[in-house]
Amino acid sequence: MKQFLGVDIGGTNVKFGVVDTDGNIIKKKKYPTKEVSEGGDFCGNFSKLLAKRLKKFPDIASVGIGIPGTISADGTSTLDLPNVPALGNQPLVKILKNDFPNLPIAMDNDANAAALGELHFGLEDIPETYLFITLGTGVGGGCVIKGQVFKGGDGNGLEIGHVMSSTGKTIEQNIGKAGIIEMAKNYIAEGKLSTTLSGEFDAKMVANAAHEGDELALQVYHDMGKYVGELIVSVVRVLDIKTILIGGGVSETLSYLEKNMYEVINAFLPEYYTKALDIRLATLGNNAGILGAASLGINALEGKL
Known part of the structure; x- marks a missing residue:
């Protein structure tokens, strides 16, 4: 069985995962991003770590890399990576292809990678055309x-x-984790809704309060539904895509925002879209980063990039 290497580069850790054709992660290994960035030579350090993985797993057929930022049009160089500054504006793929000339290697934004991962390794059948939305930080x-x-x-x-x-504001400013906290604090200041939230709290605590039926927390997610609905209306109108997968940490609270989300969608999208609209949760969970990255390598191997 073929094996693929998926690498999820984040601001905290660089995660390597060996993946088989069925989407099983055979082996994971992570390194602190700060450690990989030492000496200002992220690419050189990364290449050495990759060499170790390839030596231990010689049957790896391709490598895919997901990064938290923008890339060059040809997919070979990074551009702006605010959370991994040592990797910003670096010809990472060019360096790796020089070091490993016979190995298919592909790189893309981590959200694009996670989207593609659902096609290759998702737990549900999906069409080959869909939108992926990640709600998290x-x-x-x-x-x-x-x-x-x-x-x-x-x-x-x-x-x-x-x-x-x-x-x-942008959608991210509204419903990223900072936006969730800001909404909750604004409602607390108004003092009209009952809540167990007080003092300093994070977005996870707001989610937990909603799970427990907290009036204020549920109102926050009701508001979020409106903004997610607005986002879906805008993107569906531009792309004419009717299957939408929602992933990321906030996706666990989707049931709290669905009512308001669909109210906005039904108000602003005609039947052409709504009669076939399929909005569902993504399936890869915490493994989306590695499996998504591995799927980039699979596409490179198949000549689809």
Whole structure:
């Protein structure tokens, strides 16, 4: 059975995962991003770590790399990576292809990778064309059209977290983790809704309060539903895509925002879209980063990038 290496580069850790064709992660290994960045030579250090993985797993057929930022149009160099500054504006793939000339290697934004991962390794059957929305610390997106990642004009399309909303803020400012906390604090200041939240709290605590039926926390997610609905209306109108997967940490609270989300969708989308609209949760959970990255390598191996 073939094996693929998926690498999920984040601000805290660089995670390597050996994945088989069925989507089983055979082996995981992570390194602190700070350690990989030592000496200002992220690419060189990364190449050495990759060599170790390849030596231990010589049957790896391809390598895919997901990064938290923008890339060059040809997919070989990083551009802006605020959370991994040592990897910003670096020709990572060019360096790796020089070090490993016979190995298919691909790199893309981590949201695009996670989107593609659902096609290759998802637990449910999905069409080859769909939108992927990730709700977490921020709001990200990816799109797969006929089995290939849609990248926009110069490789960095679908930055849907920056779509404007009716509040005059971006969607990410509204419903990223910071936005959730801000909404909750504003409602606490108004003092009209009962809540167990007080003092300093994080977005996870708001979610936990909602699970326990907290009136204020549930109102926050009701508001979030409106903004997610607005986002879906905008993107569906532009892309004409009717299957939407929602992933990320906030996706666990989808049931609390669905009512308001669908009210907005039904108010602003005609039947052409709504009669076939399929909105569901993504299936890869915490493994989306590694499996998504591995799927990039699979597409590279198959000549689909």
